[in-house]
Amino acid sequence: MNTSVPRHRDLTLDLARVVCVLVVVFVHLLLVSVGRNPDGTPFIINPVSGQRWFAPATWIAEIMPMFFVVGGFAARVGWESAQRRGETASTFVRTRLRRLALPALPLFIVLTVALIIVSAIGVEPGLAGAIAVPVGSVLWFLAAYALAQALAPWMIRWHEHNPWLALVVLFAGAFFVDVVRLVVGIQGLGLGRIPAEGYGIGDELFGLPNVAFVWLFAQQIGFCLRDGWFSRVRWWNLVLIVAGFACLGLLVILGEYSASMLTNQWPPTLPLAVLAVIQAALLTxxxxxxxxxxxxxxxxxxxxxxxxxxxSVYLWHVPAIVLLTGIQLLWLPMPDPGTGAWWLTRPLFVVAVVVIVWAISSVTRRWESPQPILSPRWPSAAVTTIAVAVFIVQSLAISSYGLDLPLAILGLACTAAAVILTGGSHADDGSSATASPAEEVPPPPR
Incomplete structure (x- = not known):
């Protein structure tokens, strides 16, 4: 493999993104396990979330804010390059949306076909839901990241004019949304009371605005990282990390936030904005x-x-886990979930998931590696806006209500629409726009 890279590329950002995805895979392998009852019937259990150590561990293992920090860093560099090439904001957004929608398209095709088959053969709905809902649970990322990338040119402009105002407004917006959600949960409004471990499902829709506020705040932290804010006085990063974790503690103790950062992930809440600062400081x-x-x-x-x-790893790792679980149920011995033997199988399962996803990606890689669009079919900004909107809507719907056949069909239709609306004539030389978002990222200022 040719590993030659541009001299000024910051490889630590590539490393951060890869580590983040592997952590996501490992955490998901911890959250679901299967075993057999004495009568031989299988059961599905979450063997770790009730453990005392699990919630504190998520303060480290919840690494999704890092994606948006690194994505913000890369978006700023990418937008600077786009401006030098004379690209419009619409072209910039269209290119990045296509990089998200194309890899998602084969996944939605497979999910739709699978759910049609499951429905046709009459699989018990509870079992089908137990499999489908986890598969769809990771798709919130598509909506959040597409939104952040779509707004990047304007958020960069805001950052360049008044970075502190941008940070304060987004942080305050996230706080306000959490307060509204808390009030709704306490007063009921027919939605039920917030459970002891944090927000409930009933008030979930009131938290959706934080898909914008929290992740755009994390993106702004990425802009700050690009500007060298975190590297000017390095020892301050340690202060930021300590103060950030102290702030998380206060939010959990004094607020109505779950001690588990994974619970705070959907819809995103204020603690994840704090984690974005902590993780940017830690990376520096x-x-x-x-x-x-x-x-x-x-x-x-x-x-x-x-x-x-x-x-491909992110989109297909949960289906790969489902496949491994089925193989385990049919043919492999199953240690009791949570035992020492079970823990020893987790690293092996991570490797197995990566191998399965590698096999899948050998087929789907061309979707993850789109060629540049030289002549867009519909180059107008309005069409780009529609493509972004339809792609985001389906992901939010699946994340809010859980994956089922109607929503899988909706996801397929909306993703296909986004791909078509962002398409056009390809480059003739076979060149690819596949590179990692951190491809041309220089090192942070010293």
């Missing part, structure tokens, strides 16, 4: 040792290999 604090790691050829080879298929 560890920049030198991470750079040393990425100076080695083996690390580059692994990161570039996984990085070239990162969307």
């Amino acid at each position: 604090l560890l920049h030198r040792p991470l750079t040393a790691i990425m100076g080695t050829k083996p690390a580059q080879a692994i990161v570039f290999f996984l990085g070239s298929r990162l969307m």
